[in-house]
Amino acid sequence: MVVAIHQLTAAIYLVACLASGIGLALGNARAARFAVGVLAAGALLHTLALSLLHTAKPPPPLTDLASAASFMSWAGTIAYLALLRRAKVSGLAVLVAPMAFLGVFLAALHLPQAAPATTPGSGSVPHAHVLLASAGFALLGLAGLSGALFLAEHRRLKRHRALPGSGLPSLESLDRAGAVALATGFPLLTLGVITGAMWVHAAHGGALTGSPHEVGALVAWAVYGLLVLQRFAAHQGARRCAVSALAGFALLSAVVVGMGVL
Amino acid sequence: MKLLLLGMNHRTAPLELRERLAVADPGPPLQKLVSCDEIDEAVLLSTCNRVEVIALTRSPDAARLRLRSFFRRELAGDAAELTTRALDEALYEYRDGEAMRHVMRVAAALDSMVVGEPQILGQIKDAYRAAVECGASGPILDRLYQRAFATAKRVRTDTRIAEGPLSVARVAVALARQIFEDMTGKHALLIGAGEMAELALGALRDAGLASLAIANRSAERAAQLAVAYGATAHGLDELPRLLAESDVVLTSIGGDRPILRVDTVEPALRARRGRPIFVIDIGVPRNADPAIDRLDDVYRYDIDALGAVASDNAEERRREQARAEAIVAEEQQRFEGWFAALRAVPTIRDLRGRVEVIRARETSRALSRLALDPERREAVELLTRSLVNKILHAPLARLRREAEREEGMAYLELARLLFGLDDADWDAAGAEAVDAPDGPPDPGLDEP
Numbered sequence: 001m002v003v004a005i006h007q008l009t010a011a012i013y014l015v016a017c018l019a020s021g022i023g024l025a026l027g028n029a030r031a032a033r034f035a036v037g038v039l040a041a042g043a044l045l046h047t048l049a050l051s052l053l054h055t056a057k058p059p060p061p062l063t064d065l066a067s068a069a070s071f072m073s074w075a076g077t078i079a080y081l082a083l084l085r086r087a088k089v090s091g092l093a094v095l096v097a098p099m100a101f102l103g104v105f106l107a108a109l110h111l112p113q114a115a116p117a118t119t120p121g122s123g124s125v126p127h128a129h130v131l132l133a134s135a136g137f138a139l140l141g142l143a144g145l146s147g148a149l150f151l152a153e154h155r156r157l158k159r160h161r162a163l164p165g166s167g168l169p170s171l172e173s174l175d176r177a178g179a180v181a182l183a184t185g186f187p188l189l190t191l192g193v194i195t196g197a198m199w200v201h202a203a204h205g206g207a208l209t210g211s212p213h214e215v216g217a218l219v220a221w222a223v224y225g226l227l228v229l230q231r232f233a234a235h236q237g238a239r240r241c242a243v244s245a246l247a248g249f250a251l252l253s254a255v256v257v258g259m260g261v262l
Numbered sequence: 263m264k265l266l267l268l269g270m271n272h273r274t275a276p277l278e279l280r281e282r283l284a285v286a287d288p289g290p291p292l293q294k295l296v297s298c299d300e301i302d303e304a305v306l307l308s309t310c311n312r313v314e315v316i317a318l319t320r321s322p323d324a325a326r327l328r329l330r331s332f333f334r335r336e337l338a339g340d341a342a343e344l345t346t347r348a349l350d351e352a353l354y355e356y357r358d359g360e361a362m363r364h365v366m367r368v369a370a371a372l373d374s375m376v377v378g379e380p381q382i383l384g385q386i387k388d389a390y391r392a393a394v395e396c397g398a399s400g401p402i403l404d405r406l407y408q409r410a411f412a413t414a415k416r417v418r419t420d421t422r423i424a425e426g427p428l429s430v431a432r433v434a435v436a437l438a439r440q441i442f443e444d445m446t447g448k449h450a451l452l453i454g455a456g457e458m459a460e461l462a463l464g465a466l467r468d469a470g471l472a473s474l475a476i477a478n479r480s481a482e483r484a485a486q487l488a489v490a491y492g493a494t495a496h497g498l499d500e501l502p503r504l505l506a507e508s509d510v511v512l513t514s515i516g517g518d519r520p521i522l523r524v525d526t527v528e529p530a531l532r533a534r535r536g537r538p539i540f541v542i543d544i545g546v547p548r549n550a551d552p553a554i555d556r557l558d559d560v561y562r563y564d565i566d567a568l569g570a571v572a573s574d575n576a577e578e579r580r581r582e583q584a585r586a587e588a589i590v591a592e593e594q595q596r597f598e599g600w601f602a603a604l605r606a607v608p609t610i611r612d613l614r615g616r617v618e619v620i621r622a623r624e625t626s627r628a629l630s631r632l633a634l635d636p637e638r639r640e641a642v643e644l645l646t647r648s649l650v651n652k653i654l655h656a657p658l659a660r661l662r663r664e665a666e667r668e669e670g671m672a673y674l675e676l677a678r679l680l681f682g683l684d685d686a687d688w689d690a691a692g693a694e695a696v697d698a699p700d701g702p703p704d705p706g707l708d709e710p
Contacts, residue, residue: 088443157440160567172443235535239558
């Protein structure tokens with residue numbers, strides 16, 4: 001059932017991808033709005049799938065990559081839909097929808113997975129770690145996507161190749177979306193790192209083991225900490241913030257993918 | 263008489279070249295131009311997008327050389343870096359019908375960077391007025407420009423080309439929406455208070471900005487505009503502070519040196535803590551140094567860049583353009599007919615003169631034999647004039663009509679031949695001919 005709903009969600013996200021792509025290509029604002037509506041419908045179905053996953057008996061630990069991917073894409077989509085209330089970024093669906101589709105598609109391919117063995121006595125900490133870190137990853141991903149679109153738009157405006165009426169978000173909207181995503185994603189990532197340390201402590205009796213997983217996560221967290229300082233304390237320019245958000249997400253992705261491979 | 267138009271516009275010449283040739287007061291160079299033998303009448307149009315001279319000449323080849331020299335020496339000031347080749351590549355040239363059509367298309371804003379924009383007509387009227395005031399425009403160009411103004415009016419009323427949001431200023435506002443999420447909280451600064459600035463001001467006001475400031479060299483003019491548009495007026499000395507407060511900066515001010523340079527914009531950006539500034543530079547010469555493009559948070563669009571964006575978005579207006587072009591073609595044909603008919607003028611003038619001499623001489627001779635009181639003499643004068651006019655009316659009207667066609671030139675030549683209008687010894691021959699009625703009767707006339 002969960003797999004079937006994931007497959008259906010993936011199909012809906014795919015429709016959102018196409019609609020947003022068509023909206024961008026034709027400069028059609030109605031297509032872009034339709035894409036957001038489809039994405040919201042997909043997110044509802046996705047919520048149902050994740051709820052079913054959480055209420056399964058016995059409840060799965062959700063620490064496997066497929067579950068994490070599904071949760072990340074859900075958190076990213078929900079965060080994006082929530083962002084729409086703060087910034088006019090409906091055009092960002094052109095990047096969010098494909099990412100959501102990829103996450104759910106990956107999950108649909110691999111669910112249900114045998115969960116990695118959890119450490120006895122760690123309780124719900126592994127579950128919380130996966131949820132918090134995944135949500136943080138999703139939001140920082142959203143900041144990275146906003147940064148990517150910002151840079152593309154910035155480049156186009158600087159080169160006098162602007163497309164008025166294309167339905168693409170304004171630079172200010174993208175910058176604001178990036179700021180909000182970073183401001184919410186970083187605390188979640190921080191909580192993810194803390195719960196991760198608690199999990200390691202429960203398993204090994206110490207918060208640090210020096211594993212690549214730990215080192216990578218700490219480096220990524222430290223880098224993001226720096227980015228947060230630069231953006232909110234040093235008032236870095238919008239283009240530099242966009243570059244930083246994209247670079248930070250690239251590093252974080254490399255760490256997550258690297259951890260998965262290792 | 264031939265019409266010759268030489269010029270360059272936003273399509274043939276880069277802004278740097280147009281800046282160099284731009285003329286603030288066309289009077290003095292025009293006076294110089296029409297003082298040349300080969301130029302009879304001339305009008306010089308200099309706007310941010312074009313520099314053109316149209317001339318009426320009797321020797322087109324010499325006039326062509328004269329106009330090229332005028333562009334190079336008078337307008338470009340013999341600039342060493344401006345090669346003859348660069349100028350030749352930028353200049354276009356139209357003659358007669360093409361020149362008429364071009365003038366009408368420009369007036370109707372069909373040749374504008376933003377098709378259908380309203381500013382150009384006012385600029386052409388100014389250029390024409392300047393030519394009239396300095397005595398450079400004569401009856402032919404007067405007629406052409408009146409026709410062009412009428413054409414522009416017809417195009418505006420009979421087509422929808424002037425509708426829609428695409429004036430340069432409105433394109434700028436559309437671009438601003440790509441940078442800023444919402445214009446309602448934004449502050450705009452207008453540098454300059456000229457006509458172009460005022461036109462742009464309307465579009466900015468309509469965008470719903472939070473505040474509008476006008477900075478100008480003449481505080482009085484800035485204050486006038488400020489009152490009309492609900493803005494605040496400032497002097498240029500307040501520019502650093504105003505820049506730091508402004509999200510959208512529109513510049514259209516005279517001067518040889520850019521007013522917005524890296525050293526003026528950079529401190530403002532620092533004060534704005536990374537918030538971007540959108541600079542719309544519609545001044546010619548440019549008011550914003552292109553070097554400010556290297557500043558991350560500055561988006562500078564000059565008149566060419568705005569035009570490039572506008573042309574991508576003018577499809578709707580282009581549909582109306584075909585209808586407008588048809589109106590221009592019709593008006594051009596009408597004017598061309600009138601202009602061509604001018605070819606008949608020397609023949610008609612000569613013929614009338616010839617007949618008038620004969621009439622006057624014969625009337626005088628007859629009156630000298632008749633002892634008439636002044637009233638009757640006047641009646642006889644009137645009678646002969648009336649006879650001559652009535653006899654000549656039909657052939658002269660035909661000559662005028664035929665002169666509008668290239669093939670009609672044969673009629674003019676025939677008329678000159680039949681009436682001996684080119685005979686150098688006419689006075690003597692004419693005198694004899696005038697005496698002819700006293701000689702033997704013309705046999706042809708007596709035959710049935």
